Amino acid sequence: MNESDFNFDKEHIWHPYTSLINPLPCIGVTSAEGVHLTLSDGRQIIDGMSSWWSTIHGYNNPRLNQAAKDQIDNMSHVMFGGITHPSAIALCRKLVDMTAPSLDRVFISDSGSVAVEVAIKMAIQYWVAKGQSQKSRLLTIEHGYHGDTFAAMSVCDPVNGMHELFNQVLKKQLFAQAPQSRFDQPWQESDIDSLRQLFVEHHHEAAAIILEPIVQGAGGMRIYHPNYLKAVRTLCDEFDVLLICDEIATGFGRTGKLFAYEHANIEPDILCVGKALTGGYMSLAATMTSQVIGETICRTQAGVFMHGPTFMANPLACAVANESLAILQENKWQQQVAAIEEQLAHSFSRFKSLSVVADIRVLGAIGVIELHQAVDMATIQHAFVDNGVWVRPFGKLVYIMPPYVISPKQLEELTTAIYQVISQLST
Numbered sequence: 001m002n003e004s005d006f007n008f009d010k011e012h013i014w015h016p017y018t019s020l021i022n023p024l025p026c027i028g029v030t031s032a033e034g035v036h037l038t039l040s041d042g043r044q045i046i047d048g049m050s051s052w053w054s055t056i057h058g059y060n061n062p063r064l065n066q067a068a069k070d071q072i073d074n075m076s077h078v079m080f081g082g083i084t085h086p087s088a089i090a091l092c093r094k095l096v097d098m099t100a101p102s103l104d105r106v107f108i109s110d111s112g113s114v115a116v117e118v119a120i121k122m123a124i125q126y127w128v129a130k131g132q133s134q135k136s137r138l139l140t141i142e143h144g145y146h147g148d149t150f151a152a153m154s155v156c157d158p159v160n161g162m163h164e165l166f167n168q169v170l171k172k173q174l175f176a177q178a179p180q181s182r183f184d185q186p187w188q189e190s191d192i193d194s195l196r197q198l199f200v201e202h203h204h205e206a207a208a209i210i211l212e213p214i215v216q217g218a219g220g221m222r223i224y225h226p227n228y229l230k231a232v233r234t235l236c237d238e239f240d241v242l243l244i245c246d247e248i249a250t251g252f253g254r255t256g257k258l259f260a261y262e263h264a265n266i267e268p269d270i271l272c273v274g275k276a277l278t279g280g281y282m283s284l285a286a287t288m289t290s291q292v293i294g295e296t297i298c299r300t301q302a303g304v305f306m307h308g309p310t311f312m313a314n315p316l317a318c319a320v321a322n323e324s325l326a327i328l329q330e331n332k333w334q335q336q337v338a339a340i341e342e343q344l345a346h347s348f349s350r351f352k353s354l355s356v357v358a359d360i361r362v363l364g365a366i367g368v369i370e371l372h373q374a375v376d377m378a379t380i381q382h383a384f385v386d387n388g389v390w391v392r393p394f395g396k397l398v399y400i401m402p403p404y405v406i407s408p409k410q411l412e413e414l415t416t417a418i419y420q421v422i423s424q425l426s427t
């Protein structure tokens, strides 16, 4: 990559949530291996982000590479309408095995946002089928993030999200206060009051509640008490509202359980997974539900569930996802994530004495440092790279969710680099 490449990129290509007017320069990455990204100038840096929660088994993983190669030499794609194929079947068998017993109907889609749209359509179509089409609104909690498409946006945090900008078109959903009881502190019974109030007032028009179980990701990196999730399940049963768990970020072991809802011993009615599903190789997501809900959905006049992407269950993505789940099923992730959690808790504890640091949160292979003030991205991005790591903060939040395969020494390098950068902010 030369200067003209970077200039072309800057002038012509949009990156996530960026301006076309004077965008911050991007870092060129030309290859990746294990936990390392190789930059266009030859430097190698440790990826603390797992490319947004996804690269759990590391880059250039030989087993995932082989699965992709085998599949591509056989058939990289075939339509899913009226046709099925071994990779989709093998993947869905694993998904049904790994998730809660009631979740045994799978809808595969192309990305997390679409999996959320599908979940919302399932919930709405379910109530139409039951003759209760007035139950079409969604309940949720503040500080959530569910994706960038329209229905998903409508349940993102109203302040951090894009509500103001798209006010005219976004459906008005029902927001409760986010839980205040932290995962690692005593449960406050009153925490559920705001949500209970919403259920009491609006259950007759609510199709479902959607939330990220235990860890709220891009809407604030908040880690809340499992009793909150238990209370949500109870409210859903009491008031006849479906529970959608969005585990697109938390699924597949990230929080120390295979799925975060397991922390509360509950089962959702509808589950969304994505991000780590293919081990970070390509875009794939799934929405799962129970036989009863799935069959009810198909009892509307339409007779079918009304969704079907062109690239639904792309064999290449399914083959890699199937292998990624096979690696998970060998169960090394439990030790890997537990070791990362222990080391993060230990090495993050010394951040507390820095004056710029407001809070530290660790769960599973997730580490969050909340600062008192929002960071200056232009300077901090470079500082991280110069210290040999890839960390991409947003606002006041500096956070990492490294690949599960990171070694203790590499994790030490990662946290030391973060300490260096943050302690420089203090002076």
Ligand SMILES: *Cc1c(COP(=O)(O)O)cnc(C)c1O
Binding pocket: 111, 112, 113, 114, 116, 145, 146, 147, 148, 212, 217, 218, 246, 247, 248, 249, 274, 275
């Ligand atoms: C990333 C994310 C999404 C959206 O997934 P995309 O693949 O980016 O569309 C939805 N929900 C949660 C919780 C996420 O973290």
